[in-house]
């Protein structure tokens with residue numbers, strides 16, 4: 001089985017900003033203002049504004065050849081793939097990937113901070129919206145994992161990372177844990193490890209091979225080699 005971990009870099013050529021590049025989101029807004037639970041309680045309107053803008057942008061966005069190549073790999077690789085993304089966009093699904101674990105949540109989903117109900121949500125969120133489950137107002141927030149919160153699907157991820165024979169990291173800077181620690185676990189369990197990125201990430205030393213360039217070029221090329229069993 002191939003364990004695939006993607007980050008913001010795979011969606012960059014679809015027009016979505018990354019976080020830590022020079023034109024990244026964290027150079028435009030402060031994490032403390034839009035990506036912590038405290039920020040939501042302190043200034044919910046800023047949170048609603050930030051994520052409403054990103055949600056509107058995402059709805060107009062289409063997958064690029066890198067997303068399409070991973071969907072092709074899922075359909076045609078005989079030993080199976082396990083796709084985990086740090087991204088909150090739905091571009092893997094739009095490209096045709098059927099099983100996608102969003103460990104940092106989903107932009108097109110809303111979570112009630114009070115009753116824990118979560119559901120698809122494709123329109124603006126505001127403090128006027130009532131939770132469809134408990135009826136409270138002002139408790140609905142974007143269903144994304146903020147700093148200081150626990151990522152989703154960690155149990156499933158922990159089982160898969162110990163059993164994969166190939167680990168590939170695509171479009172991530174490798175600085176946010178626990179995602180950034182997955183390559184070490186895979187390697188310690190004997191997996192062959194690959195990095196596909198614009199440039200070497202912080203985890204460079206844990207990868208057996210690196211392929212560098214725009215994801216829309218290097219991911220389809222890598223998938224083709226894998227499907228022809230030529231990558232080793």
Ligand code: APR
Nearest residue numbers: 007008009012018019020086171172173176197198214215
């Ligand atoms: N093709 C391939 N890689 C690219 C491209 C591209 N066109 N453009 C940028 N990259 C690479 C950058 O070189 C960088 O290594 O994508 C990576 C993006 O890194 P980050 O901006 O740090 O994004 P990511 O690693 O996904 O961040 C992880 O941090 O803020 C949190 O929750 C947020 O999920 C996010 C997590």
